[in-house]
Amino acid sequence: MLFGDRAKYLGIVIGLTFASLLITQQSAIFAGMMTRTFSFLSDVALPDIWVVDPQVKYIDDIRPMQDTEVMRVRGVEGVQWAVPLYKGSLAVRRTDGTYQSSVLIGLDDETLMGGPPQMLIGKLADLRRSGGVIVDINGAQGKLAHILPNGTKEPIKVGDEMEINDNRSVVVGICKVTQTFQANPVIYTTYSSATSFAPSQRLMLSFVPVKAKQGQDPHVLCRRIEKATSLRAYTRDEFKMITFLYYLKYTGMPINFLTAVALGFLVGVAISGQTFYNFTLDNLRYFGTLKAMGARNGMLLRMILLQALVVGAIGYGLGVGTASAWGMLISGRTQLAFRLPWHLLMVSAIAVLVICLSSAALSIRKVMKLEPAVVFRS
Amino acid sequence: MIMDRNMESTSTSTFPVAVSCEGLTKAFGKGEARVKALRGVDMKVKNGELLMLVGPSGCGKTTLISIIAGVLRRDAGECIIFERDYDCMSEDETTLFRGKNIGFVFQAFNLIPSLTTAENVATPLIINGLKPRDAVRKARDILAEVGFDHRMMESLPTDLSGGQQQRVAIARALVHQPRLIVCDEPTSALDAETGRKVMELLQRLGRGENRALVVVTHDSRIFDFADRIAEMNDGRITQVVSSARELTTAQSKIE
Numbered sequence: 001m002l003f004g005d006r007a008k009y010l011g012i013v014i015g016l017t018f019a020s021l022l023i024t025q026q027s028a029i030f031a032g033m034m035t036r037t038f039s040f041l042s043d044v045a046l047p048d049i050w051v052v053d054p055q056v057k058y059i060d061d062i063r064p065m066q067d068t069e070v071m072r073v074r075g076v077e078g079v080q081w082a083v084p085l086y087k088g089s090l091a092v093r094r095t096d097g098t099y100q101s102s103v104l105i106g107l108d109d110e111t112l113m114g115g116p117p118q119m120l121i122g123k124l125a126d127l128r129r130s131g132g133v134i135v136d137i138n139g140a141q142g143k144l145a146h147i148l149p150n151g152t153k154e155p156i157k158v159g160d161e162m163e164i165n166d167n168r169s170v171v172v173g174i175c176k177v178t179q180t181f182q183a184n185p186v187i188y189t190t191y192s193s194a195t196s197f198a199p200s201q202r203l204m205l206s207f208v209p210v211k212a213k214q215g216q217d218p219h220v221l222c223r224r225i226e227k228a229t230s231l232r233a234y235t236r237d238e239f240k241m242i243t244f245l246y247y248l249k250y251t252g253m254p255i256n257f258l259t260a261v262a263l264g265f266l267v268g269v270a271i272s273g274q275t276f277y278n279f280t281l282d283n284l285r286y287f288g289t290l291k292a293m294g295a296r297n298g299m300l301l302r303m304i305l306l307q308a309l310v311v312g313a314i315g316y317g318l319g320v321g322t323a324s325a326w327g328m329l330i331s332g333r334t335q336l337a338f339r340l341p342w343h344l345l346m347v348s349a350i351a352v353l354v355i356c357l358s359s360a361a362l363s364i365r366k367v368m369k370l371e372p373a374v375v376f377r378s
Numbered sequence: 379m380i381m382d383r384n385m386e387s388t389s390t391s392t393f394p395v396a397v398s399c400e401g402l403t404k405a406f407g408k409g410e411a412r413v414k415a416l417r418g419v420d421m422k423v424k425n426g427e428l429l430m431l432v433g434p435s436g437c438g439k440t441t442l443i444s445i446i447a448g449v450l451r452r453d454a455g456e457c458i459i460f461e462r463d464y465d466c467m468s469e470d471e472t473t474l475f476r477g478k479n480i481g482f483v484f485q486a487f488n489l490i491p492s493l494t495t496a497e498n499v500a501t502p503l504i505i506n507g508l509k510p511r512d513a514v515r516k517a518r519d520i521l522a523e524v525g526f527d528h529r530m531m532e533s534l535p536t537d538l539s540g541g542q543q544q545r546v547a548i549a550r551a552l553v554h555q556p557r558l559i560v561c562d563e564p565t566s567a568l569d570a571e572t573g574r575k576v577m578e579l580l581q582r583l584g585r586g587e588n589r590a591l592v593v594v595t596h597d598s599r600i601f602d603f604a605d606r607i608a609e610m611n612d613g614r615i616t617q618v619v620s621s622a623r624e625l626t627t628a629q630s631k632i633e
Contacts, residue, residue, distance in 0.1 A: 004492020289488040294477015372449035376440045
């Protein structure tokens with residue numbers, strides 16, 4: 001019946017499409033942004049454990065430690081290797097004289113463990129050259145690019161010199177990293193270079209990434225390291241989770257996105273519910289006719305549910321399809337965070353299902369209570 | 379009871395009784411707003427008979443056929459349809475009984491606009507559990523009997539004239555071989571000639587030894603199709619006539 005009433009059919013499909021689009025898109029942007037909060041941990045895949053100062057609450061909450069802590073961690077039983085890692089935010093001078101805050105990562109001089117996940121130009125080993133740095137492609141082409149006199153941007157290239165916190169450095173490579181939450185450029189160098197670039201202070205060590213020995217349970221090793229050093233040790237997933245939870249709790253982002261998602265849900269319920277109910281009211285005569293002809297409530301219930309689920313499936317497909325196409329189109333060209341794992345598709349599907357069922361519920365109630373005698377009333 | 383005797387006496391049919399109502403009452407509303415629609419109706423309709431119910435608006439015709447068709451519960455009295463009493467059936471049993479035994483023809487046709495003609499006619503069969511493909515095949519057969527070609531069978535009701543829609547409605551009422559057909563003003567939305575054609579069709583296809591027809595109508599032009607005409611007024615059957623000549627007198631009273 002519903003498919004014969006094109007105006008209402010399209011109204012419901014558009015309502016569900018809009019709801020599905022808004023729910024999926026906003027959730028995907030939220031997921032993308034939250035993933036960026038621990039992008040550094042995702043990029044540095046080798047260590048099983050991250051040892052930090054006990055006061056550290058998330059990955060960007062740097063509380064420097066003494067360099068000697070690396071030795072203490074190495075001494076714990078079950079540790080295969082442990083290396084120093086520096087992470088800080090330093091000002092980089094651009095060619096137009098302005099400064100750009102950038103993330104500086106200092107890798108262990110010997111092993112260069114924790115380097116970028118993908119080198120585009122140059123080699124990681126070139127970091128050992130005096131003042132050598134590797135810049136991420138987004139930064140090289142964007143915030144750190146040279147500003148020419150005519151105002152256009154020229155990407156940084158290998159061989160260019162940069163001023164990091166008033167220290168000379170040379171670009172020896174271009175890499176690709178996962179975008180950070182703050183979207184600042186990421187610069188890699190050696191630990192010794194990083195500590196010379198950074199403002200001098202008593203404590204410089206940010207993290208001690210640790211590899212557990214073969215067969216060693218990382219959780220058990222964490223507890224052992226904590227006991228031996230009085231530092232805090234997290235497995236990679238734990239560190240990701242506390243970072244994720246910190247941003248979830250303190251940034252207000254979930255409320256903003258939840259509001260948008262809830263709005264999409266409510267708009268879907270309002271448009272689809274009202275249109276579906278109107279459709280039922282308009283067709284009560286036919287439902288009455290079917291009842292008079294012997295159709296039982298169960299059959300009419302299935303009819304209404306089938307119609308609701310079919311428009312739901314169409315609306316969901318169109319909404320999710322549009323959200324995915326939009327995400328692919330926009331995130332490749334802009335800094336937009338967009339991540340659409342299957343969990344979000346499920347969430348969106350459940351939301352659309354709830355919209356459809358709640359829309360159908362009012363109609364079902366009306367039809368179930370309908371007296372078949374209505375067919376003889378003019 | 380006078381009416382009952384009258385009906386018995388005027389009937390020449392030897393078929394068993396299809397519908398038997400005695401002392402049937404029905405009221406709507408509560409308190410001061412309570413309206414008595416039926417005030418003790420006695421009536422019998424025999425198998426093979428076409429009975430017309432006539433009377434002014436609000437006299438209780440529609441209430442009576444609603445109770446006979448099993449879409450409305452009575453307040454008191456007795457209404458036996460093919461030896462079954464709706465009051466002894468559950469809601470589900472009544473629905474099932476209606477689906478198998480009653481055919482409906484409505485004033486406004488009530489064809490589902492999104493279904494094709496053939497699908498509309500197939501609906502009672504599908505409700506009764508036939509597979510849609512078989513149901514549509516049977517629907518096509520009966521549509522051919524009412525003069526529909528293949529193209530018209532695939533048309534939507536909105537593409538058909540009023541007369542054609544009523545022919546579809548008749549086909550829908552007959553397709554599952556019900557034993558009782560109730561028609562509510564089947565010709566009132568049609569012109570005189572089309573109305574007669576529709577009644578001829580109903581007469582040709584609907585009449586049968588094991589089937590009764592109850593037709594509610596205001597249309598005096600079709601009275602000659604009836605075996606008997608029961609006149610209603612103020613919730614009671616006031617007169618039953620059996621021939622066209624008597625009919626003329628009765629109709630003048632109604633109007």
